[in-house]
Amino acid sequence: MHGNIIFWQVLLLTLYSMYQIWDELTIVSSLSQPVWAGLITGAIMGDVTKGLIIGGSLQLTVLGVGTFGGSSKIDANSGTILATAFSISTGMNASTAVAAIGVPVASLMIETDILGRFTNTFFQHRIDRLIDEENYSAIERNYLYGVFPWILSRGIPVFLALQFGGNFVSTAVKVLDTHLKWLSNGLATAGALLPAVGFAILLRYLPVKKHIAYLILGFTLTALFSTLYTNVQSLGTTMATVSKGFAGSFNSVSMVAIALIGLGFAINEYKRNTEKQKLTELVSSYKDSSQEKSNDSEDGEIYGDED
Amino acid sequence: MATKTNYKLTKKDFNQINRRNLFFNQLGWNYEKMQGSGYLFLMLPQLRKLYGDHTPELKKAMKTHNQFFNTNPWVNTIIQGIDLAIESKEGAESLETVSGLKTGLMGPLAAIGDSIFASLLPAILGAIAANMAVQGNPFGVVIWLIANLIIMYIRWIQLPLAYREGTTLVTKMQGQLNALTDAATLLGVYVVGALVATLINIQVPFVAHIGKVTVTLQNEIDMILPKLVPGLLVGLIYWLLGRKKMTSTKAIFTVIIVAVVCSALGILGKG
Structure with a gap:
């Protein structure tokens, strides 16, 4: 229980975090959803059940959260990857991991999402110029370059957190289990309560009064x-x-x-x-x-x- | 006036657009034109066939399709199908009409697509998958994948359909889609009600000692209505979300803080 994750695990999880945003933008196969993130991370880390529990809880939390009109949404997928990986490697309780790691990471990742969307304007301006030059293959190439800001916006933070965050998290777990038992209980309660937020958000998008x-x-x-x-x-x-x-x-x-x-x-x-x-x-x-x-x-x- | 080449789109063309749509749409998403460059990328090969390389018509068409565009990514090829039908019939002179059509359709189609594909289906399928997952069962996750494969098939066949039917498709489907959306939202609301009653494991651990009598508060609440606490909490958060300047992220953090405080005070606990 030293809180470290083996390098090949870090690598696979980083690759998955990069793939998931591509999936989310294009084919939408559901592999980018928190439950899948929990299942896949759990399989890589060697505890599928725990992964499913964490992925399922975060899935319920963001049940009604969607991206409409290009707004950034809370990135529950990356949150699930980190919460599951650290929860398994440090032995942190699943509900506590959801509230203590999953949600904060998910909301921090909004910033990198915005950065990714912003960086893409660079390639966009190139396309404007290339249309005037009638350079057809370069238009297509520069369009496809847009994949890099996207996948790096997920891959870099996930990699850094997994590679260097282990010690910090395992120390935090130790303190939570001993001196701050009340906080660790509270976070577990919060984890159990979070699906309520997901349901309430969902109801906001549905015609509740009518039905x-x-x-x-x-x-x-x-x-x-x-x-x-x-x-x-x-x-x-x-x-x-x-x-x-x-x-x-x-x-x-x-x-x-x-x-x-x-x-x-x-x-x-x-x-x-x-x-x-x-x-x-x-x-x-x-x-x-x-x-x-x-x-x-x-x-x-x-x-x-x-x- | 037809296009100079008189090119008619074939099955191969549809497959190419569909491939590009399924695997590369939205990769160029940016704050300035959103899916604009994606719209151009998806049908650039077909535009080249329609107008011919290095013609002023092609340049005009490329500029038209590189403008701001944003709609729901499940239904975007319906607009592209209709667009291609018009352009292959009337050529570059129709580009202004096409521009109007694009802006006119992207809003309503986004509304339909977002409510069905981006909120309702993921909510219901996600709830089923998550419900099974928290019990350690991966089967629901697989159901979700299968459902989305079926949706991909629909996205694949809607393009040639839109190309054949043109603008009539939208008016024809409007009424049916409204009835379907209404029925689907009804099911959605009902399912959320059911989920509230099963998936929020929260209870009141507070035990009062009045003289020799001990009163377990949770028992008293269960006598009134089981699952009353989760129900009330969802209602409270629903109200909170309706307040000004409240975002879903803020609401999530508010709930975490309140849950920690209530747990420390012994009012709320994990069930």
């Missing part, structure tokens, strides 16, 4: 069922230890089943909408033919109710 009934339904149904299932599970497990004749498997509540109920509501909504639409189209075409007014023909829109 409030379904928010209540989803929450209450799941709250009741999950409590029921958890209680039955603990009851069953206890019974099994008491009586040998008592056997059976007890699962936690099936999220797929809960989601299917929601899908049913959604299908109904879709059907209602398309029917309403057909009706308005019918009415407006009837109006058009009877009145022969060309001015009214644009009034077919009914869906102005975006929240």
